[in-house]
Amino acid sequence: MRALITGGARGLGEAIAERLVSDGGDAVLMDVNDDVVRTAERIAALRPGSIVKSVVGDVTLETDCLRAVTEALDYLGGLDVLVNNAGVGGPSGDLVDNDPADFRRVLEVNLVGVFLVSRQAARVMIQQASGGAIVNIASIFGQRGEAGSGGYSASKGGVIVLTQSLAQELARHSIRVNAVAPGHMTTQMHWDELRSRATTSGRSLEDQVEVTRSSIPLGRHGTGADVASAVAWLVSKDAGYVTGQTLGVNGGIR
Amino acid sequence: MNATVKSARVKIGRRFAGRRALITGGASGIGFATAARIIAEGGDVAVIDLDPEALRRSREALKLQFAERCDVRYAGEIEGAVETAARALGGSIDFLVNAAGIYRIKAVLDLAPDEWDDVFAVNLRGTYLASRAVGRRMIETGTGGSIVNLSSIAALVADAQEPAAHYNASKAGVIALTKQMAVEWAPHRIRVNAVCPGLINTPMLRMMDNPETGAAYVENFVPLRRLGSADEVASTIAFLLSDEAAYITAVAIPIDGGLTAC
Numbered sequence: 001m002r003a004l005i006t007g008g009a010r011g012l013g014e015a016i017a018e019r020l021v022s023d024g025g026d027a028v029l030m031d032v033n034d035d036v037v038r039t040a041e042r043i044a045a046l047r048p049g050s051i052v053k054s055v056v057g058d059v060t061l062e063t064d065c066l067r068a069v070t071e072a073l074d075y076l077g078g079l080d081v082l083v084n085n086a087g088v089g090g091p092s093g094d095l096v097d098n099d100p101a102d103f104r105r106v107l108e109v110n111l112v113g114v115f116l117v118s119r120q121a122a123r124v125m126i127q128q129a130s131g132g133a134i135v136n137i138a139s140i141f142g143q144r145g146e147a148g149s150g151g152y153s154a155s156k157g158g159v160i161v162l163t164q165s166l167a168q169e170l171a172r173h174s175i176r177v178n179a180v181a182p183g184h185m186t187t188q189m190h191w192d193e194l195r196s197r198a199t200t201s202g203r204s205l206e207d208q209v210e211v212t213r214s215s216i217p218l219g220r221h222g223t224g225a226d227v228a229s230a231v232a233w234l235v236s237k238d239a240g241y242v243t244g245q246t247l248g249v250n251g252g253i254r
Numbered sequence: 255m256n257a258t259v260k261s262a263r264v265k266i267g268r269r270f271a272g273r274r275a276l277i278t279g280g281a282s283g284i285g286f287a288t289a290a291r292i293i294a295e296g297g298d299v300a301v302i303d304l305d306p307e308a309l310r311r312s313r314e315a316l317k318l319q320f321a322e323r324c325d326v327r328y329a330g331e332i333e334g335a336v337e338t339a340a341r342a343l344g345g346s347i348d349f350l351v352n353a354a355g356i357y358r359i360k361a362v363l364d365l366a367p368d369e370w371d372d373v374f375a376v377n378l379r380g381t382y383l384a385s386r387a388v389g390r391r392m393i394e395t396g397t398g399g400s401i402v403n404l405s406s407i408a409a410l411v412a413d414a415q416e417p418a419a420h421y422n423a424s425k426a427g428v429i430a431l432t433k434q435m436a437v438e439w440a441p442h443r444i445r446v447n448a449v450c451p452g453l454i455n456t457p458m459l460r461m462m463d464n465p466e467t468g469a470a471y472v473e474n475f476v477p478l479r480r481l482g483s484a485d486e487v488a489s490t491i492a493f494l495l496s497d498e499a500a501y502i503t504a505v506a507i508p509i510d511g512g513l514t515a516c
Contacts, residue, residue: 167477183501217436229499233493233499241509242490242509242510
């Protein structure tokens with residue numbers, strides 16, 4: 001299995017790459033942060049003989065997306081899997097107060113970025129005529145609107161609907177497209193969000209973490225490994241009749 | 255047409271070693287395929303079903319230690335079956351799959367109240383009764399567990415060609431029941447999820463009774479342009495049962511070739 005994973009430098013993307021490579025896959029990690037070079041080297045060491053390479057690039061730039069897919073093809077000899085994981089947090093606070101530039105920015109990275117990388121990767125997969133699988137990392141906050149992070153919710157909601165459109169368009173090429181919607185995860189993005197909420201509410205960060213944790217039926221935050229196992233299943237033969245769907249990985253929160 | 259990617263996953267294959275499952279409606283169709291998958295991955299399975307002949311065949315085919323007749327509509331029967339199944343499995347039940355179900359086609363105005371009740375008794379009441387009996391055991395033994403309920407895409411989308419309001423409503427009820435049990439039992443480390451099969455090639459499928467109109471329907475409404483197999487539903491159920499889905503609870507996953515994504 002040959003995979004391109006965006007946002008692969010750290011967090012969920014790093015965990016997904018670790019999992020797919022450990023399972024026997026080869027991968028190219030794309031990230032705007034050049035830490036991705038070291039991440040790729042570290043993951044390559046997990047499985048001797050694996051090919052794990054990095055591309056420094058920005059998913060909002062068409063040229064970078066084309067370059068990432070082209071380099072992935074060069075490194076891997078083909079492309080079976082795309083994981084659209086690159087994403088940023090949005091502006092916090094009420095929409096009436098949000099700066100339009102901040103609102104546009106989160107849509108540009110989280111939604112337009114998925115479109116730009118997917119079209120390049122899908123063109124390759126169609127050409128190969130051997131099927132494929134795309135997994136988009138959405139969010140539980142894309143499954144319902146959230147007060148205080150409207151831009152982020154809209155971007156991830158857009159990803160869920162884009163997943164359905166892509167699934168319909170690519171099904172005839174035996175390319176399946178699904179999304180994973182994580183809940184509260186142990187990622188830097190989530191801790192940043194809680195830090196911001198703690199400041200607003202006047203709570204300590206520890207109290208803010210506990211407030212969130214106690215709202216999760218399974219009683220813990222999700223991990224990169226939790227998301228990675230869902231991605232690994234969705235790209236496998238075991239999910240061969242699943243397409244256009246969004247799989248919640250959220251410990252039971254609504 | 256094969257919309258899949260070869261996975262070199264090594265660990266898959268023994269996910270259920272030492273784990274014990276009870277499957278209602280496990281003697282045929284999706285229930286049987288799920289039993290076969292769990293056994294193939296090292297687990298032990300007990301099956302209950304209403305059909306003696308299917309039970310005999312599945313007992314032979316899968317070398318089951320426990321394959322008994324049970325009508326999930328009756329609390330006494332299901333509670334007795336859960337107790338004896340647990341004993342046969344060695345004392346505990348880690349997984350429950352509620353696959354027992356019936357499908358009836360009838361337009362709302364032709365539907366008699368008794369027919370409505372019959373479908374609800376098996377599909378929804380049966381799922382509630384079996385889950386309650388097994389969930390209670392899981393909580394008492396403190397071992398946690400995972401439950402997967404068979405819903406249907408009929409819970410999500412209506413279909414004028416095959417009217418079955420009673421079936422659809424019962425399967426929508428299964429999703430609501432799934433979510434509620436998931437939040438009530440999460441503190442006991444019991445996960446509860448549902449799968450929503452689409453057009454799956456099993457004895458329950460009616461869409462292909464007329465091969466010509468059936469094929470046209472699949473071509474027009476299923477993006478992947480083929481029927482699904484019972485094995486493809488079983489592989490989803492197996493994922494949800496397994497520790498791979500340790501953070502997934504209260505979800506309902508369609509396995510429908512993209513039908514509900516349109």
